[in-house]
Amino acid sequence: MAAARRDREAFAELYRRHYDAIGTYLYRRTGDADATRDLLSDVFLAALRTVGRFRWRGIGARHWLYRIATRAANRWARRRRPAPLPDEVACPRTPPLEAQEQVTRLLLSLPARFQEVLTLHYLEGLDVAETARVLGVARGTVKSRLSRARDALRARFAEGGGA
């Protein structure tokens, strides 16, 4: 990271190492390829601007990028026009892409603070402590948000006929 502040090739290496992971996180958050491309640009340009202020405070480079990406995805989620919930939620016969789109719509219908914990913890595989560091909140806050987010998602799932 220190080298990435001054050295173009070091920053390029940081970018190449984390592009796929951050892209996958944003794609899971948005379900939209165009938005993912735009947000990836925003995230890495923001990283380039702020890399000089990066400090190792118990947070690694990937988690630092997750933090920037989370803010970008939350801003995007707030700006987007809400899509109606699916009439029926996917069943085992639903084609995978269609099922993913339906679940993304359910996820996006939740508050951003629930979207971020669910995605970081369950999809990106971050444990509670890592999720707390990315979000800059206490571990207890992550645990309670996860519990409420799961309940909210189940409720949305049931509304959509998936129960």
Next chain:
Amino acid sequence: MTRDPLETLRDRRWDGGAHVHELEERLMLAHARKHLITFTKTKALLVAVALLLFGGFAGAGTAHLFHSFTVEETPLDDGRSHVKVKDADGKTVFDGVLEEDEALFAIDGDEGGIAHVKPVEDEK
């Protein structure tokens, strides 16, 4: 649908295709320009000292106005500011977003000089 609705999204992976290289090129260009367009507050102090020294050598401690700019600073919801700078001819020379703790930036001059700009509130 699987037992956990989120399970469905685990298979979703990002394949950037050509975007990986396009963005890398943009970033490398931006990296080259970075030191000319953004300064943090810490660096702003150093730049201020440098300008003071330069002023001392050039004019026995008197201040010199090299260029004048109009700076429009619009606060954004997330704490950052959108800054637009126009030169005396009304030409936009900088249009970008400053982070919360950025207080100074620089503009490349046509003749190779650099103007350091610090947005300040208009007292009028």
